[in-house]
Amino acid sequence: MRPATLDDAAAICALLNEVDLLEIGRADTEIAEVRADLKHPEADLERNSWLLFDGDRLVGYGLLWDESGGERIDVDHYVLPGQLPGALHLFELMEDRAARRAAANGATRAVVHLHLNTTPTTDLDALRGRGWRTVRRYNVLxxxxxxxxxxxxxxxxxxxxxxxxxxxxxxxxxxxxxxxxxxxxxxxxxxxxxxxxxxxxxxxxxxxxxxxxxxxxxxxxxxxxxxxxxxxxxxxxxxxxxxxxxxxxxxxxxxxxxxxxxxxxxxxxxxxxxxxxxxxxxxxxxxxxxxxxxxxxxxxxxxxx
Missing domain, CATH: 3.40.630.30 (Gcn5-related N-acetyltransferase (GNAT))
Incomplete structure (x- = not known):
């Protein structure tokens, strides 16, 4: 694992489109969206981004951001199927970082939110086992x-x-x-x-x-x-x-x-x-x-x- 850089935008975009194909049947991520996330002034990639590799192949990507300045922390987590140990390790790193970020904001807890397709590549039983629960649903019309x-x-x-x-x-x-x-x-x-x-x-x-x-x-x-x-x-x-x-x-x-x-x-x-x-x-x-x-x-x- 290592942090992401702006030079990784194309590889990250390819990974997200691979996830898109599995979840919604089409590649729907544009590289401009990925670059916008990576170059955001609040991104702090060294501490708030993660790339997960299986050998030389990129199989996972995580990003954390803090818009609230308080307890609310947002994360993105994308991992290909068949990579459960790496996916769980990525969750552990992101959850720990979210807690530290919320503490630095003066909060007593971190309320972490993650958006996932209703039929995701993520192992939902493993996610529930870590204490996550669904709180809202959005329809893409x-x-x-x-x-x-x-x-x-x-x-x-x-x-x-x-x-x-x-x-x-x-x-x-x-x-x-x-x-x-x-x-x-x-x-x-x-x-x-x-x-x-x-x-x-x-x-x-x-x-x-x-x-x-x-x-x-x-x-x-x-x-x-x-x-x-x-x-x-x-x-x-x-x-x-x-x-x-x-x-x-x-x-x-x-x-x-x-x-x-x-x-x-x-x-x-x-x-x-x-x-x-x-x-x-x-x-x-x-x-x-x-x-x-x-x-x-x-x-x-x-x-x-």
Whole structure:
């Protein structure tokens, strides 16, 4: 085992796509995503990343990050089948590091979260044996697109959208997301600079991120999308402030994304949704023709520090 470096991005991407093929039947990881993780200013690869080799072959990858500055710690853990001893050793190293990180933040425990496909390459019995348990499920929904079936929609009366090509609008989008997403599970407050690092803002297509203004209310919603996945276009956020809900704004933003990417020639679009989301987002997306592609569970481990 050794820490990862930015030079390992291609090998890590190949491993993640091998895992993707086993779990969802297609390679769905782009190297830009891997590089964004590795070069993140908060990454600290020497202490918070791990590569697991079987001989010369990369068979496992772990990454830990701390957005909360408190007890909440996030980890990624990818290991190919047939590597259980190495997978367990990697878990042990990551769990110990999470506890030390939380202690350094002044917390009395580490609450560690890990996202896994519901049919993962990970040995779930072994994971449960280490004290992990599922606490949330996210559905990845997808929908076919066509220019004929998905023309750009007309906005509701009094609603206008503008792309975030100006710095001021990027800051507005960040502020709206921070306000609208506060009650969502696993939300962590982030400064504008941190958010830019999180979304790899230096290479983001800001013309595919929109702020919605509602007459009489002002800037009230954000639609953030990107087009760097081979399999489908992707909606990262649809966020509407409480004061602008129940006016059809969420549905309009969804249809706007459909029309935008259909016009660009994409034939499929997807997003992830918390199945316990109290805003009714899952039902909204299903009413607009989105259906289950695959599901991801949030696993949690609580360690005293």
């Amino acid at each position: 997808a929908r076919d697109l066509s220019a004929t079936a998905d023309p750009p929609p007309q906005p509701p009366p009094g609603v206008t959208l503008r792309p975030c090509v100006a710095e001021q609008d990027r800051r507005i989008a960040h502020a709206l997301l921070q306000e609208a997403m506060t009650e969502h599970f696993d939300f962590q407050p982030r400064t504008y600079a941190q958010w830019l690092d999180d979304i790899d803002g230096a290479r983001a297509d800001w013309s595919a991120i929109w702020v919605a203004e509602v007459e009489g209310i002002g800037d009230s919603a954000v639609l953030r999308t990107h087009d760097d996945r081979a399999s489908m276009a992707w909606i990262s956020n649809i966020a509407v402030l409480d004061k602008a809900r129940r006016q059809g704004l969420g549905g309009h933003l969804l249809r706007h994304a459909f029309g935008h990417y259909a016009a660009r020639g994409r034939d499929r679009i997807g997003l992830g949704v918390d199945t316990d989301n109290s805003s009714g987002a899952l039902g909204l997306y299903e009413r607009h023709g989105m259906s289950l592609d695959h599901a991801v569970d949030t696993w949690e481990l609580i360690r005293q520090v």
